[in-house]
Amino acid sequence: MKMKALIFLQIREDLVEENTLGILNKLIETNPSIEIHGALLRDQIKSEWVEEAGKHGVKKIHTVKASELEVYLSIPYVKSMLEIIKDIEPNLVIAAGTVYGEDLIPRLAVQHGVSCAERITDITFDSGEIIFHSPVRDDQVMKATKIVGPIKFATTRTGAFFVNENPSGSSPEVTEVSVTFDEDDMVVKHIEIKKAERTVNLKDAKVIVAGGRGVGGKENFQIIKEIAKLLDGEIGATRACTDVHWIEETYEIGQTGQSVSPDLYIGAGISGAPQHMSGIKAKTLIAINTDEGAPIFNYADYGIVGDMHLILPILKKKLEG
Amino acid sequence: MKIVVFISQIVNPQVKLQGVDYFDSSRVNEDDLIINPYGKNAIEGALKLKEILGADVTAVCSKGLKPNKALREAIAMGCDNAIEVADETFYTEDPLILAKIYTNILEKIEEFDLVLLGVEEQSTSSYATAAMLAEKLNLPSVLYAEEIEIQGDKLRVGHVLEGGRKIVEMPMKGIISCSDSQFFIPRYTTMKGILNAKRAEIPIWNAADIGVSASVVGEEAASLKQISLSNIVIEKESFIIKEGEPEEQVDKLLAKLKEDGVKLGV
Numbered sequence: 001m002k003m004k005a006l007i008f009l010q011i012r013e014d015l016v017e018e019n020t021l022g023i024l025n026k027l028i029e030t031n032p033s034i035e036i037h038g039a040l041l042r043d044q045i046k047s048e049w050v051e052e053a054g055k056h057g058v059k060k061i062h063t064v065k066a067s068e069l070e071v072y073l074s075i076p077y078v079k080s081m082l083e084i085i086k087d088i089e090p091n092l093v094i095a096a097g098t099v100y101g102e103d104l105i106p107r108l109a110v111q112h113g114v115s116c117a118e119r120i121t122d123i124t125f126d127s128g129e130i131i132f133h134s135p136v137r138d139d140q141v142m143k144a145t146k147i148v149g150p151i152k153f154a155t156t157r158t159g160a161f162f163v164n165e166n167p168s169g170s171s172p173e174v175t176e177v178s179v180t181f182d183e184d185d186m187v188v189k190h191i192e193i194k195k196a197e198r199t200v201n202l203k204d205a206k207v208i209v210a211g212g213r214g215v216g217g218k219e220n221f222q223i224i225k226e227i228a229k230l231l232d233g234e235i236g237a238t239r240a241c242t243d244v245h246w247i248e249e250t251y252e253i254g255q256t257g258q259s260v261s262p263d264l265y266i267g268a269g270i271s272g273a274p275q276h277m278s279g280i281k282a283k284t285l286i287a288i289n290t291d292e293g294a295p296i297f298n299y300a301d302y303g304i305v306g307d308m309h310l311i312l313p314i315l316k317k318k319l320e321g
Numbered sequence: 322m323k324i325v326v327f328i329s330q331i332v333n334p335q336v337k338l339q340g341v342d343y344f345d346s347s348r349v350n351e352d353d354l355i356i357n358p359y360g361k362n363a364i365e366g367a368l369k370l371k372e373i374l375g376a377d378v379t380a381v382c383s384k385g386l387k388p389n390k391a392l393r394e395a396i397a398m399g400c401d402n403a404i405e406v407a408d409e410t411f412y413t414e415d416p417l418i419l420a421k422i423y424t425n426i427l428e429k430i431e432e433f434d435l436v437l438l439g440v441e442e443q444s445t446s447s448y449a450t451a452a453m454l455a456e457k458l459n460l461p462s463v464l465y466a467e468e469i470e471i472q473g474d475k476l477r478v479g480h481v482l483e484g485g486r487k488i489v490e491m492p493m494k495g496i497i498s499c500s501d502s503q504f505f506i507p508r509y510t511t512m513k514g515i516l517n518a519k520r521a522e523i524p525i526w527n528a529a530d531i532g533v534s535a536s537v538v539g540e541e542a543a544s545l546k547q548i549s550l551s552n553i554v555i556e557k558e559s560f561i562i563k564e565g566e567p568e569e570q571v572d573k574l575l576a577k578l579k580e581d582g583v584k585l586g587v
Contacts, residue, residue: 012483098483099465102448103452103462103464107452110417110453114417114544116416116417118416118448134446137343137444138334140340142551143549144550145546148544188462188463188495189491190489191477191489193482193487194487196486256481264583274446286574293335297561298555301557301583302560302561302574303560304562304570305561305564306567
């Protein structure tokens with residue numbers, strides 16, 4: 001049986017969101033015969049998004065265009081997706097595990113009386129059965145699950161799948177779906193989006209020295225800055241640090257911050273939560289943490305179990321030679 | 322205003338259990354369980370609102386063996402009441418089953434406004450229950466909250482967003498999942514709280530009390546079926562220096578980096 005998938009096409013900063021493109025690549029690679037439909041919900045639909053999704057393998061795009069969909073809000077987005085699902089009867093409904101995707105998918109699943117697979121890093125197809133693979137327990141254990149029901153729902157972990165750099169798909173067919181909204185659908189009101197200032201681009205940095213909650217305070221970022229300077233690198237931080245303004249938000253690395261791929265990444269006082277680690281693809285990763293069980297050591301090539309407040313000043317002294 | 326906080330228990334990450342053993346209940350002692358850290362963030366959110374609005378806060382735990390200890394801790398932090406909802410038939414590995422259990426608990430509680438939960442289970446990364454609960458109860462929700470403010474009869478909630486933060490306004494009656502942002506950093510228990518916790522009478526409800534049976538909340542009823550749990554083998558070899566004085570450790574690291582030809586700096 002030919003499988004039909006519906007993917008929620010998220011738009012981030014006026015582009016089709018990266019993880020969403022990654023899912024397309026993964027689906028086609030794993031199941032070349034899969035028929036991929038995309039859902040595009042917005043106040044305006046740009047042809048660039050449609051073309052981009054087509055290039056990456058979406059065959060049919062279902063659009064809902066309404067002023068109520070200008071920004072993501074659960075109720076109008078769920079309502080729109082339900083219409084599309086009703087129309088096309090997919091076997092799989094999938095979205096990138098962004099803040100929006102993780103809100104949308106569980107709600108759609110509930111409307112179909114089933115559960116969902118969360119933050120998958122792999123999907124396999126076994127004689128018509130879809131198997132979802134999600135890492136749990138700080139990435140020490142892989143959990144394989146399946147969903148009983150005609151439609152399966154899943155979110156992926158951000159950073160799990162690579163985007164195809166040479167996509168060769170063609171222009172997709174576009175169907176407009178009409179959905180009307182009433183006052184009750186808009187009970188949660190959008191006030192504003194405060195975009196984090198991105199004054200420093202960490203994407204091309206070769207060396208990054210980053211701090212996490214273990215840094216403990218604004219003044220302690222000084223030593224991180226000094227070491228970064230000595231190594232001719234940039235500084236980075238987890239959201240825990242930018243949230244409390246120990247360091248400017250531009251330095252946030254991870255799912256909700258910048259994605260980086262340095263040659264060398266030194267992480268100090270960072271536990272290694274997936275939300276942070278999913279933004280890092282480093283050739284060499286060095287971790288410094290007091291907790292031997294911290295998940296960052298699973299990702300590290302080199303590490304010191306120790307207090308960064310003692311280790312970093314010594315490291316600095318030695319680097320100054 | 323009545324606030325209900327759902328907390329759960331996880332095995333303390335400090336407990337030396339490796340890989341799949343962590344999920345083997347026969348290897349876990351009651352003392353190894355702690356409140357899911359994000360659940361504590363939710364308690365903190367409720368207590369902050371209590372300070373402003375004079376709300377009544379009820380902590381509920383229905384995940385993990387004998388949640389009595391966790392609930393006493395919640396009261397020691399400042400919650401007014403606690404309810405233990407435990408039944409051996411509960412299959413809480415499926416977020417939808419958990420949402421069903423929570424729905425029935427709220428129906429029995431009857432009067433409630435705001436419902437707070439942690440953003441996810443730290444041990445399983447499961448986050449879906451909050452959104453599922455909102456959908457089941459047909460209530461507005463905000464996930465990944467970083468801050469809650471009161472604006473007249475509404476709540477203004479800032480939540481995590483890729484590349485920034487989003488602010489939305491919602492009615493007081495709704496569901497919020499709380500992150501570990503500064504706003505939700507849990508407070509310590511107080512002497513008075515600990516005394517209250519000792520004296521507190523914590524009712525215990527079972528499946529029948531909340532009107533459910535194994536056919537809707539048991540493992541058989543789950544639509545999410547676990548096929549396997551397997552240890553992830555990390556193929557990469559890593560050089561972790563666990564012992565020694567800081568200076569020794571740094572020297573060892575630098576020597577090894579040199580030996581491996583890893584350049585520090587550009």
